[in-house]
Amino acid sequence: MQTWGMSPVSRGRKNGKKPSPKESAPARRTSRPALSSVPDIRDQSPRSHDDSETELRAFTADMLEMGGVLRENDDPLMAEVAGATLAVLDALTEGSVLTEGSVGTAFLQEIVPRLEAAATGDALAVLLAVGSVASGPVSAAADAAAGRLAAAGVSRPRWADELTAPLVAGDFQRRYDDEGVAVFLSCTVERAGRPHAFLVHVDPSACGEAADLLVLPAEDLPRVLEEITAAARKDKVRLRTETLDAEEFRWQVENALDARAVHDGELPFEDDEEAAPFLRFGEDDAIPFGEEDGEDGPPYEALAFVLRSRLATLPTPRKPPAPHADDDEDDGIEVFGGMAGLVRMLDERGMDPAAVAAGPLANLTGQPGLPAVGRPPTPPLPKKPKRAKEQQAPIYQVKIGLRGAKPPIWRRLDVPADTSLTRLHAILQAAFGWDDSHLHVFETPYGRFGTPDADLGQRAERPVSLEQVLPDVKAKIGYTYDFGDNWEHQIVLEKILDPDPSVRYPRCTGGRRAAPPDDCGGVWGYGALLEILDDPAHPEHHERLEWLGLDNPADLDPTRFDAQEVTAALSRLR
Known part of the structure; x- marks a missing residue:
């Protein structure tokens, strides 16, 4: 039995078009041989009913050559995979074979008769392979042609009977x-x-x-x-x-x-x-x-x-398919049929549709009773740039500002462009002195990344690099830490620099003011905390000092910032 593994193009494939051999991604596999001896019929361009007789003969010859390989093999799985490969080729399909389950009429009307006319074991092997995976008229035609060849004395491949085994x-x-x-x-x-x-x-x-x-x-x-x-x-x-x-x-x-x-x-x-x-x-x-x-x-x-x-041989799942993120994210509700369904749902739950339309729906849409307008679809995440093994990633100069802070609180960092978002999270925690005791999320044009959570709409951050979500100078993303205090940061790509061999990255090259302590209540709570510490007569003054572990209010200096101290904190991450 062969080992077949595909490493398809995960981010750049698609649109119903099949890749040419040069576009097909190389596969990682075991040392066992794969279908190396099977002619690469993907080299053939799609052929219609108007194709010349020469082209039809050439294509049939390629299939017969593949049939010869299949006939010499004793594994029915190889025949299934070969038949499925034929079924998904543009040359044999009309529409989506994966959704409609049948190959196109070109194969039905042109190729099946030619294979049967060849009346060889190679032709019989191809017809059996296609019939094992196709459905509808093509399956019937391939099976019927194979049956007539077998009845005429053409020898069946060794794996033919095994195809029908449970x-x-x-x-x-x-x-x-x-x-x-x-x-x-x-x-x-x-x-x-x-x-x-x-x-x-x-x-x-x-x-x-x-x-x-x-x-x-x-x-x-x-x-x-x-x-x-x-x-x-x-x-x-x-x-x-x-x-x-x-x-x-x-x-x-x-x-x-x-x-x-x-x-x-x-x-x-x-x-x-x-x-x-x-x-x-x-x-x-x-x-x-x-x-x-x-x-x-x-x-x-x-x-x-x-x-x-x-x-298909396993029990049918009783729970419905999981919704695709692109299908249920901010899609809104269709105005006519959708609103009627919404009203029925609310009525079944004992809720007053009129009250909901005048309240929550109006608040969400600005127009009572009208559905929310869906946002544009999220663009696909850019691919990671390809580099030679010894080539270093460029350095991103990014500025991170704490939203709502007055006076501004910000840091300027030099970070390798290929830094993962997981590591970037650790870098930001060190740069602002947070203690990483709460949840976080990166808000990007390509989606939300953090700890994977379907309810929060968050995808895994670990496989994603900084340069994927900040592809160009002036690009921006958000970073929120602690969903209670809601520390929102804006990250802006200011410059793309060449790496300096004498510098250890990441490093801090600028900034302003100390960051607030964790759990102080957000930007508003931090302002209130500073006022309390500045007033020894305030009833919460000593309580707040004790909470911070400070003996003197001056030990919390909101104006303090030292880039070298931040860089030292970043160095401890290595």
């Missing part, structure tokens, strides 16, 4: 970390005594999409999982293991595949030479599936197609 899935596991860096869903499937495994890498920072998908021999799964755990441990990420039941596993995997399908329909394919390997915790560490990068593996869509067929 599938038995098990060993459903979920591996995850507490910081929301990555999730891995795995299972094994056995058919006719042949066990294989699926491993899905879920990216929590991208709406929980299936970022990568690996199909491998079941006996190789423990080793691959050990490599994943070791790679995580190297980056100080602890993976936990959870056993799932079949229904929950199907629900989680289908949500990941569906989120990926939404993204694949939103963004155009791009030539992404920096496509991530199957897993990357740090900037340079990838799981060592093998020494060579395969460029001839099946596309992600084909593997997902086969995986969905396996999921």
Whole structure:
């Protein structure tokens, strides 16, 4: 059995267009051979009914050559993947094969008759492979043609009977970390005594999409999982293991595949030479599936197609699919049908729709009874710039100001552009003297990042770098610390500098005034605290001194600032 793993373009793929071979992301895989001997039929451009006879013959010849490889193999999984690869090619599709489940009429009307006319074992193998994954008229035509060839004495491939054997899935596991860096869903499937495994890498920072998908021999799964755990441990990420039941596993995997399908329909394919390997915790560490990068593996869509067929054998989830973040974030309510549904919902809950329309709805929209207007969709997160292994990231000069503080309180820092948001959070805590005892979030044009929390609409910050959310000079993002005191900061990219080998980063190069202490009640509470400390006769004066652990009010000097002290605090983060 082959091992097939795809490392698709996670941020630049999509828009329904399939990538050319040069655009396809290289795959990380084991040393076992993949479909290296199968002709790369993705090199063929789409062909319609008006294509010349020469082109149709050439395409049929390519498929027969692939059929020869399939006929010599004894693994039915290879035939399924090959058939799914055919099904998702532009040359054979009209519309979305993943949603409609059938290949186009060009294949039905032109290719199937030509394969049957060839009357060879190679043609029979291709027809069986397509029939195993297609549905509707194409499946019927491929199966019928295959049946006629078999009846005429054409030898069937060894795996033909195994395609109809029942599938038995098990060993459903979920591996995850507490910081929301990555999730891995795995299972094994056995058919006719042949066990294989699926491993899905879920990216929590991208709406929980299936970022990568690996199909491998079941006996190789423990080793691959050990490599994943070791790679995580190297980056100080602890993976936990959870056993799932079949229904929950199907629900989680289908949500990941569906989120990926939404993204694949939103963004155009791009030539992404920096496509991530199957897993990357740090900037340079990838799981060592093998020494060579395969460029001839099946596309992600084909593997997902086969995986969905396996999921269909599991119990149907009783809970509804998880809503996609892009589907339910500030979308508003449709004025006519939507408002009627809202009124029915309020009535069922014993609430007065008229009172709600005159109150909360009016407050939200400014117009009684009208729905809120949805905000523009969040743009996709920019990709991380690709650099040579020895090349250093540029230095970002950023100015961080505390909103609402009068006189202003701010810091100017030099930070490597590839600093993760997790580390940036630690840098900001040190620069302002916060004690990191509360929640925080980064507000960016590309979404909210912090500790992953679906209720708060926050995605994982750890995989995101500063340069992704501040791509240009004068770009701005927000940083809020302590949702009670609500310390809001504005971070502005002032300059992009070349790194200085004599300087240790991050460092502080400027600023003004001391930062408020934690838990003092926000900007307003800090002002009140300073007034109390300045008045020895105030009834709370001694209580506040004791709370701050101070003997003298002068020890809290709001005007004090020392860039070298801040830099020293930053150096202790290393």
